[in-house]
């Protein structure tokens with residue numbers, strides 16, 4: 001914070017809890033329509049006369065990395081040349097230009113309900129990774145990729161063991177499509193922008209409720225509101241429909257857990273700190289656009305014996 005002396009904080013930084021203040025500041029600016037850059041060529045204010053102004057953690061980090069010298073680009077070059085090369089391969093030269101940044105949404109910590117084979121409630125439809133609700137609220141660092149890979153392998157093993165399931169009928173009534181002056185792209189942009197403003201990691205309950213109302217109305221009346229100019233836009237139309245339905249479900253889940261639990265995991269709700277050390281025994285379950293809290297299943301302790309699990313895994317591989 002020493003480097004931001006005189007800066008007018010747009011929020012009470014003490015309430016930021018363990019959310020990163022830099023993330024919050026960056027999100028704040030991009031929500032206003034501003035662009036945020038990292039400049040690796042110059043040291044930030046406060047480091048003109050040495051590194052003593054750094055926090056103990058930052059100082060130790062650089063010291064342990066033998067990088068307590070020079071400019072940011074010189075330090076990055078010492079610690080991780082690969083990062084510089086990666087950006088260079090995308091046409092960004094960190095030695096001569098600034099790097100535009102934004103906070104991205106990662107680890108949803110929620111998603112489609114799946115069983116032990118990562119199969120959803122729709123037979124034959126599987127979800128793994130960010131799309132599946134398997135990460136847990138406080139996913140330990142590094143476990144997202146594991147969960148994604150394990151889920152994908154489990155799903156493929158399950159599919160291989162049981163063969164293809166072809167539903168007898170799709171039972172889907174084709175909607176009547178409206179043609180005219182297309183509004184599909186403008187609606188998509190508007191919804192994406194509003195979702196980023198209300199429901200990114202820095203969530204606002206009031207704005208999420210407003211957006212939920214708008215998206216629910218749109219979902220119910222979608223094929224009357226959305227217009228395409230010709231059939232070439234059919235893909236975009238259904239992508240927008242998918243976006244609207246997903247937003248409605250996701251917003252309903254975010255509002256439900258925001259109202260009952262508040263800030264948790266990677267969600268910072270109304271800038272209020274998380275209630276510490278509260279053991280979570282519930283999960284948010286969403287059907288369509290309606291969410292509720294349900295109790296989690298107890299851990300099957302008796303089952304967690306390595307040899308038993310190994311035997312079970314071998315049996316399931318044989319497709320039994």
Ligand SMILES: Cc1cc2nc3c(=O)[nH]c(=O)nc-3n(C[C@H](O)[C@H](O)[C@H](O)COP(=O)(O)OP(=O)(O)OC[C@H]3O[C@@H](n4cnc5c(N)ncnc54)[C@H](O)[C@@H]3O)c2cc1C
Pocket residue numbers: 104105106107128129130131141142143144145146148
């Ligand atoms: C900066 C960052 C650092 C991370 N660090 C770690 C870490 O150290 N350890 C860890 O375990 N996890 C980490 N994660 C999380 C982890 O990377 C993700 O949880 C994981 O990659 C999710 O995999 P996925 O297949 O579900 O999604 P993704 O890898 O996001 O794959 C989704 C794919 O779908 C494509 N796609 C999207 N929309 C469409 C569409 N309409 N049509 C067709 N394709 C589409 C996308 O282009 C993308 O290729 C990190 C994530 C980020 C962003």
